[in-house]
Amino acid sequence: MTLKRCEIERGKDNLSEGAKMYLLHWEYMAGSIVVHALLQDARADFDLHYVDMGAGEHKAPDYLSINPTGRVPALTLPGGSTIGETGAIVTHLCEVFAQAGLSPQPGDTDxxxxxxxxxxxxxxxxxxxxxxxxxxxxxxxxxxxxxxxxxxxxxxxxxxxxxxxxxxxxxxxxxxxxxxxxxxxxxxxxxxxxxxxxxxxxxxxxxxxxxxxxxxxxxxxxxxxxxxxxxx
CATH class of the missing domain: 1.20.1050.10 (Glutathione S-transferase Yfyf (Class Pi); Chain A, domain 2)
Known part of the structure; x- marks a missing residue:
């Protein structure tokens, strides 16, 4: 398995030339569902990288090098760093794409x-x-x-x-x-x-x-x- 093997699914409304994209590491019927939906709603520019957990790809050295927990989902950010855990990813995306109205923002009463x-x-x-x-x-x-x-x-x-x-x-x-x-x-x-x-x-x-x-x-x-x- 190599992280260069990606399935492409780009956001439709944020495709400026040269823009850096998110990379969502996903598996079927996994916690990546919510992350994928938020990326779509935010109209983010992103690719998908399928991680075949049944084949043990989540334990392969190249995946562990970006997500040492070996869990899916993980999200590689435009700057090159990767975060895991759905709670962390959801919080991050809701803050970065505040204009999408995905969550209350800091200072909101709720x-x-x-x-x-x-x-x-x-x-x-x-x-x-x-x-x-x-x-x-x-x-x-x-x-x-x-x-x-x-x-x-x-x-x-x-x-x-x-x-x-x-x-x-x-x-x-x-x-x-x-x-x-x-x-x-x-x-x-x-x-x-x-x-x-x-x-x-x-x-x-x-x-x-x-x-x-x-x-x-x-x-x-x-x-x-x-x-x-x-x-x-």
């Missing part, structure tokens, strides 16, 4: 609310989904793996209950209207085993998803991130 719930999603929701999807990473025996999966499923139910109560807008997480939180929460629902049941029990989450998922930027991200067999 800035702390945005940061709080973003971190809840990244530290409570995201890892719980990972634990539920891959319980074998957290235990060895079949009985222990099954117990990890059951506990993760219960924890995920609790997480979505918390999200439901926290939503303050009629179709957005924040009362102010759309923000990156809506993309992030929508992404988390993409990994649900039964999204119909999830939405039936959480009508506010469904409203957020229905609004966010119809935005062109989110649709573009999901068109790219959908598993190949699901798209066939």
């Amino acid at each position: 800035r702390s609310e945005f940061l709080f719930w973003l971190n809840v999603m990244t530290t409570m929701g995201y890892p719980t989904v990972a634990r539920w999807n891959h319980p074998e990473r957290y235990a060895k025996s079949e009985a222990a793996i099954a117990e990890v999966e059951r506990k993760a499923s219960a924890d995920l139910d609790d997480f979505f209950d918390i999200m439901e109560e926290a939503i303050s807008g009629p179709k957005s997480f924040l009362k102010r209207g759309f923000s990156a939180l809506d993309y992030y929460l929508s992404m988390l629902t993409e990994w649900s085993a039964n999204r119909q049941a999830l939405f039936a029990a959480h009508p506010k989450i469904e409203a957020v998803y229905l609004y966010a998922s119809q935005r062109p930027a989110y649709r573009a991200a999901m068109n790219r991130h959908a598993l190949p067999q699901a798209a066939a």
Whole structure:
């Protein structure tokens, strides 16, 4: 694997000659969904570099040289440095592209609310989904793996209950209207085993998803991130 092997998907409205681009390192149905959507919404100039985690490319030396954690997503910035972790990337993009209205900005009264719930999603929701999807990473025996999966499923139910109560807008997480939180929460629902049941029990989450998922930027991200067999 070489980082020169890139799939190109450029922002349509920021293609000035010689402009330096972002490079999003992504995998199918991964946390790169939210980053991709934000790059689209910000009309940023960016390329995509597919990281085949099933083939171990996230552990290859050249990828580890830019993201020592070996995690996806990562975002290489126009200056050449790379940041990882969805919370950090989302915060960075929302600040750099403040004009896109992706989040409250420093000084806004709901800035702390945005940061709080973003971190809840990244530290409570995201890892719980990972634990539920891959319980074998957290235990060895079949009985222990099954117990990890059951506990993760219960924890995920609790997480979505918390999200439901926290939503303050009629179709957005924040009362102010759309923000990156809506993309992030929508992404988390993409990994649900039964999204119909999830939405039936959480009508506010469904409203957020229905609004966010119809935005062109989110649709573009999901068109790219959908598993190949699901798209066939």
